[in-house]
Amino acid sequence: MLDFNHRPKIHEQIGALIDTALRAERDTQPRRNYLGASRLGVACERALQYEYLQTPVDPGRDIPGRVLRVFEVGHVLEELAIRWLRMARFDLYTQKASGGQFGFSVAGGRIQGHVDGVLSGGPAELGMSYPALWECKTMNDQSWRDTVKHGVSKSKPVYAAQMAIYQAYMETSITGISANPALFTAINKDSEEIWFELVPFDGGLAQRMSDRAVRVITATDSQELLPRHATTPTHVECKFCPWQDRCWGST
Numbered sequence: 001m002l003d004f005n006h007r008p009k010i011h012e013q014i015g016a017l018i019d020t021a022l023r024a025e026r027d028t029q030p031r032r033n034y035l036g037a038s039r040l041g042v043a044c045e046r047a048l049q050y051e052y053l054q055t056p057v058d059p060g061r062d063i064p065g066r067v068l069r070v071f072e073v074g075h076v077l078e079e080l081a082i083r084w085l086r087m088a089r090f091d092l093y094t095q096k097a098s099g100g101q102f103g104f105s106v107a108g109g110r111i112q113g114h115v116d117g118v119l120s121g122g123p124a125e126l127g128m129s130y131p132a133l134w135e136c137k138t139m140n141d142q143s144w145r146d147t148v149k150h151g152v153s154k155s156k157p158v159y160a161a162q163m164a165i166y167q168a169y170m171e172t173s174i175t176g177i178s179a180n181p182a183l184f185t186a187i188n189k190d191s192e193e194i195w196f197e198l199v200p201f202d203g204g205l206a207q208r209m210s211d212r213a214v215r216v217i218t219a220t221d222s223q224e225l226l227p228r229h230a231t232t233p234t235h236v237e238c239k240f241c242p243w244q245d246r247c248w249g250s251t
Contacts, residue, residue: 015065016065018065018069019064019065019066019068019069020065022065022068022069022072023062023063023065023068026063026068031054032054033054034052034105034109034110034111034112035048035051035052035110035111035112035213035216035217036051036112036113037104037111037112037113037162037165037166037169037209037213038113038158038162039051039158040161040162040165040209040212040213041157041158041159041160041161041162041209042158043229043237044228044229044230044237044238044241045212045215045216045226045227045229046225046226046227046228046229046247047229047241047243047247048212048216048226049216049219049220049225049226050242050243050246050247052216052217052220053220055243055246057242057243058242058243058244058245058246059245061242061243061244062242073138073189074137074138074189077138077187077189078116078136078138080187081136081185081187081194082094082117082136084194085134085185088122088123089122089123090119090121090122090123091119091120091121091122091130092117092118092119092120092134093117093118093119093120094116094117094118101114101115102114102115102117102118102170102173102174103115103170104166104169104170104172104173106169107213107214107217110217111213111217113162113165113166113169115133115134115135115166115170116134116135116136117133117134117136118131118132118133118134118170118174118177119131119132119133119134119183128180128181128183128198129179129180129181130176130180131174131175131176131177131180132177132180132181132182132183133163133166133167133170133177133182133183134182134183134185135159135162135163135166135182135183135184135185136185136186136187137156137159137184137185137186137187138186138187138189139186139187139188139189140188140189140190141188141189141190141191143155144186144187144188144189144190144193144195145188147186147195148186148195151197152184152186152197152199153199153202159184160199160202160205161205161209163182163184163199164201164202164203164205164206164209165205165206165209165210166182167182167201167206168201168203168206168207168210178201178203179201180201181198181199181200181201182198182199182201183196183197183198183199184196184197184198184199228247233247233248
């Protein structure tokens with residue numbers, strides 16, 4: 001006798017089909033062969049090494065379909081933020097005149113970054129200075145409220161590091177972008193509230209992140225495994241790391 005109690009519900013079946021399609025699409029996309037500036041602020045340098053080497057993640061730790069959907073929603077909200085800022089009289093550019101994103105490439109292409117946008121002007125009553133880096137993130141309610149309460153540099157140090165190194169390396173192509181504060185935008189995905197924050201250039205942070213990138217690349221070239229961030233695999237950073245088993249099974 002058939003047991004219909006265990007038959008997947010229609011929302012589960014369609015959701016699974018969508019997630020399978022998203023994973024298949026992701027698998028056809030070219031993998032990064034460089035160290036991304038947006039990742040330099042993560043806690044663990046060994047994890048950065050694994051990422052730079054395109055090391056396969058542990059079994060069962062691949063990005064789930066739900067997270068791929070989260071990424072796509074983030075891209076759509078970023079497009080809306082671009083529209084809203086332009087409606088508010090900001091001169092916001094997300095593509096170069098020759099096409100493609102604004103960005104930089106150094107160390108023979110082994111360190112690269114692509115910025116969300118560049119502001120060349122805006123409402124005079126705000127008193128902002130231009131050109132200015134524009135960075136946009138989307139967050140759940142809890143994460144967004146923590147960012148509003150503490151500021152991006154304290155709440156989201158990875159984002160702060162990303163902006164600092166973008167400002168540093170983009171200076172050669174957009175003069176003045178490191179002299180003016182970046183405009184950080186955070187959209188609350190649960191309430192659609194928006195947070196705007198001016199983030200002055202942190203040259204010391206940019207230098208530390210640049211040194212870190214060189215350290216990761218140099219150690220990798222020498223086949224040296226960099227130290228872990230934590231001393232136990234139960235540390236929160238390790239528990240959610242895609243390479244936890246590989247890392248703690250090594251020396």
